[in-house]
Amino acid sequence: MNEKRMTEEQHFEEMIAEESICIADNLVFEKPETLLDTPMHYCPGCGHGVAHRLIAEAIDELGIQDKTIGVAPVGCSVLAYQYLNIDMSEAAHGRASAVATGIKRVLPDKYVFSYQGDGDLAAIGTGETLHTCNRGENILIIFINNGIYGMTGGQMAPTTLPGMKSTTTPFGRDVKIMGNPLKITEMIAQLPGVYYCTRVAVNSPVNVRKAKKAILNGFKYQDHKKGLSFVEIVSNCPSNWKMNPVESNKWMEENMFPFYTLGDMKVPNLNLPSESKGE
Amino acid sequence: MNKELKLMKGNEALAEAAIRVGCDAYFGYPITPQSEILEYLTREAYERTGMVVLQAESEIASINMIYGAAGAGKKVMTSSSSPGISLMQEGISYIACAELPCVLVNVVRGGPGLGTIQPSQGDYFQTVKGGGHGDYKLIVLAPSTVQEMVDHVKLGFELAFKWRNPVMILTDGALGQMMEKVELFPQIRRTTEVPEWATVGKPKTRERNIITTLHIEADKMQEINLHLQKKYKEIEQEEILYEASGCDDAEFVLVAFGLVARICQKTALLAREKGIKVGVFRPITLFPYPFNELNKLADRAKGFLTVEMNAGQMVEDVRLAVNGKIPVEFLGRMGGVVPTPEEILQTIEEKFVGELV
Numbered sequence: 001m002n003e004k005r006m007t008e009e010q011h012f013e014e015m016i017a018e019e020s021i022c023i024a025d026n027l028v029f030e031k032p033e034t035l036l037d038t039p040m041h042y043c044p045g046c047g048h049g050v051a052h053r054l055i056a057e058a059i060d061e062l063g064i065q066d067k068t069i070g071v072a073p074v075g076c077s078v079l080a081y082q083y084l085n086i087d088m089s090e091a092a093h094g095r096a097s098a099v100a101t102g103i104k105r106v107l108p109d110k111y112v113f114s115y116q117g118d119g120d121l122a123a124i125g126t127g128e129t130l131h132t133c134n135r136g137e138n139i140l141i142i143f144i145n146n147g148i149y150g151m152t153g154g155q156m157a158p159t160t161l162p163g164m165k166s167t168t169t170p171f172g173r174d175v176k177i178m179g180n181p182l183k184i185t186e187m188i189a190q191l192p193g194v195y196y197c198t199r200v201a202v203n204s205p206v207n208v209r210k211a212k213k214a215i216l217n218g219f220k221y222q223d224h225k226k227g228l229s230f231v232e233i234v235s236n237c238p239s240n241w242k243m244n245p246v247e248s249n250k251w252m253e254e255n256m257f258p259f260y261t262l263g264d265m266k267v268p269n270l271n272l273p274s275e276s277k278g279e
Numbered sequence: 280m281n282k283e284l285k286l287m288k289g290n291e292a293l294a295e296a297a298i299r300v301g302c303d304a305y306f307g308y309p310i311t312p313q314s315e316i317l318e319y320l321t322r323e324a325y326e327r328t329g330m331v332v333l334q335a336e337s338e339i340a341s342i343n344m345i346y347g348a349a350g351a352g353k354k355v356m357t358s359s360s361s362p363g364i365s366l367m368q369e370g371i372s373y374i375a376c377a378e379l380p381c382v383l384v385n386v387v388r389g390g391p392g393l394g395t396i397q398p399s400q401g402d403y404f405q406t407v408k409g410g411g412h413g414d415y416k417l418i419v420l421a422p423s424t425v426q427e428m429v430d431h432v433k434l435g436f437e438l439a440f441k442w443r444n445p446v447m448i449l450t451d452g453a454l455g456q457m458m459e460k461v462e463l464f465p466q467i468r469r470t471t472e473v474p475e476w477a478t479v480g481k482p483k484t485r486e487r488n489i490i491t492t493l494h495i496e497a498d499k500m501q502e503i504n505l506h507l508q509k510k511y512k513e514i515e516q517e518e519i520l521y522e523a524s525g526c527d528d529a530e531f532v533l534v535a536f537g538l539v540a541r542i543c544q545k546t547a548l549l550a551r552e553k554g555i556k557v558g559v560f561r562p563i564t565l566f567p568y569p570f571n572e573l574n575k576l577a578d579r580a581k582g583f584l585t586v587e588m589n590a591g592q593m594v595e596d597v598r599l600a601v602n603g604k605i606p607v608e609f610l611g612r613m614g615g616v617v618p619t620p621e622e623i624l625q626t627i628e629e630k631f632v633g634e635l636v
Contacts, residue, residue, distance in 0.1 A: 065480075066480045066481055067480040069351070069478050069480060072491075079493070085481070085487055086480075086481050086487055087478035087479060087480055087481045088478065088488075088489050088490070088491075089346075089350045089478050089489070089491070090489070090491035090492065091343065091346070092343060092346075092369055092370060095339065095343035095346075095370070098335070098339075098340040098341075098347070099343050099344070099346055099347035101340075102306065102345060102346060102349075102350075102351070103347040103348060103350065103351050103478065105304060105331045105333060105344070105348060106304050106331060106348045106353045107479060110479065110480050111480075127337060127339075127340070128339075128340055128343070131335075131336035131340065
């Protein structure tokens with residue numbers, strides 16, 4: 001058996017060494033330069049991987065790898081800095097937007113973004129989120145909302161849907177006891193400091209394209225110096241929702257999307273001549 | 280060049296020193312008795328040097344803004360008073376672990392709890408022994424005059440960048456509020472130098488910089504800890520500062536830091552008028568602590584009296600240093616009460632002189 005496997009491996013190596021399938025003309029899909037070749041720790045089917053890729057693609061397309069500083073949160077994406085080939089800072093739980101504020105205030109011409117989950121951004125870090133948005137810091141906040149605490153093993157998040165089960169709402173979220181899910185994106189959208197606010201998803205090719213556009217906008221709008229860009233990505237958590245990736249996407253579409261409606265909440269008026277620069 | 284002398288309030292002198300040392304950013308939140316620092320900087324700093332001054336929504340936010348801006352390699356500072364410093368402890372632990380240079384200022388007020396706005400030294404343990412989680416050390420400077428409030432800002436930034444370590448200036452409400460003559464140092468230009476470890480955007484020519492305190496593997500985390508401990512040992516070798524006055528011939532030595540050391544100077548004068556030879560030993564750095572110097576002093580003196588504005592915190596380090604060679608007595612006032620020179624002298628007479636007669 002062993003010998004046979006060796007032979008198969010050798011055969012495979014020979015195959016991929018063949019010039020005919022390795023010529024650049026045949027490549028239709030590449031890893032973005034800003035995305036590192038590190039195997040991700042994310043569960044199969046999780047939206048984080050796609051979201052990371054979109055950030056890397058956006059940074060590549062804008063050519064701002066050398067001018068971008070990212071802030072990773074506490075939560076599943078705590079190790080985001082292992083996958084993106086840019087300078088990054090890890091933040092304490094909930095404080096990513098304060099850390100990003102500190103960086104942007106001393107490096108106003110650099111591109112700064114934070115990448116935060118729902119527990120980080122909308123529970124323990126609500127104060128920082130609200131005030132960073134309200135000050136209109138010229139940064140991009142990417143908010144991954146999967147309605148659950150993933151890293152700690154599936155506890156209730158501020159965004160857990162009514163009736164939704166988690167390890168701390170084993171009978172489903174009872175809003176009379178646990179309160180209602182917090183629509184923080186709708187809250188911050190009305191703040192004058194917020195320049196751009198949108199909710200997207202990465203469950204289908206068309207939504208991935210929209211999400212990419214939103215992230216690109218979030219970086220580009222930092223040039224305008226007119227306020228904060230906020231991109232919520234409604235995502236899934238197959239492991240803690242106890243579903244396979246396909247089921248979790250379906251569940252998200254049927255349950256999350258009606259509650260967390262996708263679409264723009266605030267877009268800058270770019271028709272004004274003074275604001276058209278850089279577009 | 281003529282000396283630049285001014286009559287200034289402690290908090291304002293400290294703020295002025297921050298501008299002059301070329302500080303890049305200050306993030307803070309109002310709390311008595313140190314709000315003048317934020318007020319002075321919002322009034323003066325930006326126009327003069329372009330320094331960023333931002334009033335944060337909380338002390339938690341300000342310490343994390345410090346973490347971000349310090350990570351960008353800038354000279355950054357925050358200040359607060361006891362309850363606010365308690366709120367910052369998580370962030371301080373992160374900053375110490377990530378080895379980010381910055382200057383923190385605690386204008387201590389009486390605690391525990393909301394306490395009082397009067398001066399205290401009740402945060403010695405919090406500052407010197409930890410405060411936040413895990414094994415880390417701050418370099419701690421304890422000014423005893425408004426002049427030192429100025430000098431320690433400059434020294435603080437030098438030490439912070441030399442050792443890539445947060446520096447805490449541990450002062451109190453009285454030093455923050457009182458006015459004294461100070462000599463100011465000339466304006467230092469803000470530097471454009473970028474430390475090699477700073478997160479400022481990754482050029483093609485180097486690997487990415489990551490500022491993190493997360494190392495899931497135990498072996499790696501132990502490595503980080505061993506590295507920090509090694510650094511702290513080196514700091515103990517190189518950076519101890521203290522002031523010993525009248526200690527050479529002293530039978531009894533008053534050991535005190537900050538404001539209380541000045542009160543003890545007056546006690547020493549009163550004692551010598553009475554023929555009691557009293558000296559004053561003042562640790563200026565509380566970490567690193569002058570353990571050896573105190574130990575040597577215990578070979579010559581008959582007794583130490585540690586005086587503090589707390590229930591007895593630094594006295595534990597004095598006893599560790601003396602290691603039972605001679606008696607170490609303690610006098611403490613709490614909750615914003617300041618000890619008088621007379622009561623300190625009375626304690627010396629009761630504890631030591633009385634026994635010898």
